[in-house]
Amino acid sequence: MSDPSRQLRPAEVLVIGAGPAGSACARVLARAGLAVLLVDQHPPGRDKTCGDGLIPDAHKALERLGLLDEVMRRAQPVSHVGCIGPRGGRVDVPGTMAVLPRRELDALLLQGARDAGARFEQARFEAPLEVVGRVVGARLKQGDEIVEVQARWVVLATGAVPKALTAAGMCERHTPSGVGLRGYVKAPQMAGKITSLEVVWNKALRPGYGWIFPAPDGHFNIGVGVTDSHMDIEGKGQKKSANLRAIFDAFVTNYEPAAELMRVGELVGDLKGAPLRFTLTGAKWTRPGLIVTGEAAGSTYSFTGEGIGKAMETGMLAADAMLAHSDDSAARAAYEAGLTALKPKFKLYEAANRVNAHPWLADLVIWRAKKSPRVLKRMAGVLNETSNPGNIVSLKGISRLFFE
Template identity: 85%
Template sequence: MNPAPGMPDSTAPLPTHCGVLIIGAGPAGSACARVLAQAGVDVLLVDQQPPGRDKTCGDGLIPDAHKALARLGLLEAVMRRAEPVSHVGCVGPRGGRIDVPGTLAVLPRKQLDALLLQAARDAGARFEQARFEAPLEEAGRVVGARLKQGDAVVDVRTPWVVLATGAVPKALTAAGMCERHTPSGVALRGYVKAPAMVGRITALEVVWDKALRPGYGWIFPAPDGHFNIGVGVTNSHRDDDGKGRKRDVNLRAIFDAFVEKYTPAAELMRVGELVGELKGAPLRFTLAGAKWTRPGLIVTGEAAGSTYSFTGEGIGKALETGMLAADALLAHANDDAAARRVYEAGLAALKPKFKLYEAANRVNDHPWLADLVIWRAKKSPRVLKRMAGVLNETSNPGNLVSFKGISRLFFE
């Protein structure tokens, strides 16, 4: 019987061998572990944080996350805990608003990640709290990892290491997989307990304004009278000169501008109670910034850049890439080259979607584009349908704000 969520496995030492070693127990790592363990693979899943650790995130579960959770057999369990939401409320600089329908929900990452980890353990994966130090290599192939647990350093040998270590590049660098050390974007998030606002903010509200450039603000209703409020900046660091210089942005100043400019945000902060502190975090976008594989090693989740630019959504694609890694290993467990080829082909197939969101990212630099699209969507059911298609990944988000797309707004 597995321990309850949030409890360590045991005080037993780390094993020295396993079938697959997964570093990182976020959505990508836990999804990969569950799929592999369900197939009977001996999985060791490690994370330097204990179960139930917090993660700076908007916590929004959009349709791709629902689809991934359904495949994992976890959608009903997640939805029992989550706050269901029926619309994304897009708000432009001039106050225009359009509610875009979708299958949506909000569940704080602390709860979601604990549930995903427990599901991996229920499937047979073993979890241990330990820190990744370096890969073990022989003849150019990764054959395991050096882990640190307390004061003990243990070499764990395995046919495959999966890195699912998120946006912080330390583990990628240690494994020789990091191609971009600076983040693609940054975000600042807080939780506010405000029972008085329940029923008044019911959509995933995303707000653009000149004062928030080059980013956006959000308020998402969470369970139990709480709200997730934050701001994000995409393309926060310029990497064109190889030095990764940060753009002249101040997340706290942007957050304060959001609260000042957007009346529901001001009211939320006035009548509610901030739970804990505002927390910032880096983001990695567009399946870029890291090598995807090397012999004996696969990089997945946000470590591989699985978060969308423009919206900052990443949970669904982290789950999806984690399962792609598991599928490749199950199909070609004893053929390194074939497993890597299949996994890389799976990521490459997703790449065009990420590129489209990258094109749509111009809205964050030019928020008047949001006004234009919102204005037209209020007059055209077809445009609103295309916006809903962006949520469902059936429409091209870049087309809405391209020259051709803007022209269509006026003439269709």
């Protein structure tokens, strides 16, 4: 192994992780003139297990980044979320959405950061560099070589896997909040049959849900998710009994469009699973010289499993805090205040998560929404983040379904 003290060129900000959070943070900082080094252990264009849905918060974030038009040129636009209950009832909730595989989306976001002036290096985060308790850079691994880079700030945007968080002393929960299993199916003959983001609840899928999202070029993203997949026992995480592959098989068996898709289509690659981190919990957000953002900070919504938009939003919050405050403590306080302001919204989605455990609630809401434009409008408001999702499935919300 080479001399471990070899140095990479210093940066004002070192961003670890070139997913939506890291690339969004890097682009905002680089556009403001800061020297940004963005690193990822994978080469550009790496795959990421995800539903690939871009809901309104993702559109808003992409618009601020100046990348919305470019993303939409490649994405599959979608105008509705189809909510399907255990008894087959369906309601289509309108919204501005799209689907683009993460391989393409993340490559576009990374290129956007580089176009703004950020440098990119393929490297894996090993540990922070510290001086008197303050992070002043990081130790990285490139091939078989250990290198060091000095930076005024280090941003951890390393996703749901807790290894980097643990190495940085920021991990508070090693187990994930949820898990997902996703595959791509090529089925051009289904393009006119499945046109919405279809989300399916069924007793056979409990405690999870299934989805089919239409992607570009006659492809479909099909998968299942389980929120609240692990539990803590005496401080140690333990996986619950849910088997993702069994839930996926039940989805295909019990939902005819999924069965038809798998029957007539061609599975592209393997089904892939991934952990999820929800509700802005499970990690410390900051320490002197270091900020945790994106899914590493828990930026994915419980209940829906949507996380791309909020990952970009938290990455931009980190960039805004660093740009607004030269003082370390003031920047960290500003960032933490930004995440704290988002916390109630995440809590509401956590409350709505009861639908996954009690799918009959989906039947009830769907039945009422088909009869009440006001209820349908509230469901659309959940997509647009103008309605409280917890209210729809709370005791008070359920009673309102009958009396509106």
